[in-house]
Amino acid sequence: MFRKRKQILLLAAMILGGTLLSLGQEAEKISLDDAIKKALQNNTNILNSKLDIKIAQKRIWEITSMGLPHIDAKSAYQHLFTVPSINFPGTELSKTYVPYNPNTGVGTTSPPLQLSTGENIYLNSTAGYPIELGIANNISTDITVSQLIFSGSYIVGLQARKAYYDLAMQSDEKTKLEVIETVLNTYHMIQLAEESRIVLSQNLENINKTLSEITEMNKQGFLEKTDVDQLEVTANTVKNAINQIESNLVLAYRLLKIQIGLEETAKIELSDPTESGDSLVQSSMQLLSEQFNINQNPDYMLIQTNEHFAKLDYQVSKTAFLPTLSGFYNHNIQLNKAEFNFVPKDVVGINLSLPIFSSGERMAITAQKRLMFEKAVNTRKFVSNSLMMQASQYQNDVKLKLEKYLNQKKSKELSDVIYQRTMEKYKQGMSSSMDLMTSQNQYLTNLTGYYQSIYDLQEAKSKLQKMFNINQDIKNK
Secondary structure, three states: OOHHHHHHHHHHHHHHHOOOOOOOOOOOOEEEHHHHHHHHHHHHHHHHHHHHHHHHHHHHHHHHOOOOOOEEEEEEEEEEOOOHHHHEEEEEEEEEOOOOOOOOOOOEEOOOOOOOOEEEEEEEEEEEEEEEOOOOOOEEEEEEEEEEEEEEHHHHHHHHHHHHHHHHHHHHHHHHHHHHHHHHHHHHHHHHHHHHHHHHHHHHHHHHHHHHHHHHHHHHHOOHHHHHHHHHHHHHHHHHHHHHHHHHHHHHHHHHHHHHHHOOOEEEEEOOOOOOHHHHHHHHHOOOOOOOOHHOHHHHHHHHHHHHHHHHHHHHHHHHHHHHEEEEEEEEEEEOOOOOOOOEEEEEEEEEOOOOOOOOHHHHHHHOOOOOHHHHHHHHHHHHHHHHHHHHHHOOOOOHHHHHHHHHHHHHHHHHHHHHHHHHHHOOOOOOOHHHHHHHHHHHHHHHHHHHHHHHHHHHHHHHHHOOOOOOHHHOO
């Protein structure tokens, strides 16, 4: 009966499981505003969108912290199986001559010096003592403080911070509008199904009453059995329609509970009546009078942000030709020190990275980013024109659906009058069972078309509201 509704409910039937709602549980009355408010608080897409905003905030701080002081500590343990050493030989004056040994470097190294007393004094080379140049076991710790002084990519990154946050907020805005649209459609779908069930149940009650009357007339010989059978066929048709609606309602309520974040076991009832009549016409006419502001459209805001990102990416590629300058301070601590230790305890310095030649690689990357930025500009212009055309199309669709609703409303009312008159004539024997069945089918067809026209109009309205970014008051609750 409702083609689009059946598609949604079929999808829900494939993914949903579990039992029916507990009959003993008290149902919670939920208005349309309550349903939207719960969805904006509990819907999975909304929750993930809020997490994306927090991720963007952390990403902003990540970019900012790249230019703030960094402190790093590094500790290492070192074991030397053989400690290197060095030997510095010594000299001494002696009255004793010691033959020189070239292998050890020990002995008399110069002619004797004769004193006035006639004694000889010799200059002898001694073995000396070995000096170790390291420590067998040692633990050293380096503490380094670094500070970025200049980086072109960092400057562009600071400019991109706002773009990251805007992108997250705009995605959140679009997610809200999408959730509101789905909740609106599901809520309206249930409203129409409930009202349709009530009307068909009342219609079935009247048919059964008439069927009981003509059954008695048939027993008394005033009517043929065919008349009874014809009316019974009509009653069965209405019963099947009611059963189908009730089955669809079970799935529709489950779908709504998923959208607004309620448990499967929760039992809910809609408190708002179906919008129809003058109220539906007035709200539709108000939408038709709205002016489209493309700067409030979430899709256009996102495409603008994507263009801005492409521009920043292009600027980052140009900074590859600029130098990078940073300063550092290093403090070294050693648990054990060798007698000869050449490692400085404190060092202050500046690092300079200067790109000189890359065989055209940086130029090629920059050219690519420039072309991608041009593509983003073209895409933004195309989306702008498309959205303007789509806005006009959506407004025209609301207008056509409104006209269809008014026509279906009139047809439903007329077919109802025709059916009631035919029923009275049939009871009085002035109309055949075929006439009654024809008017009954005509009434059911127009009744179905009437509810379908309401749903189509409400669906067209929700699409237009999403495009125009309306319902700000609901989103900000």
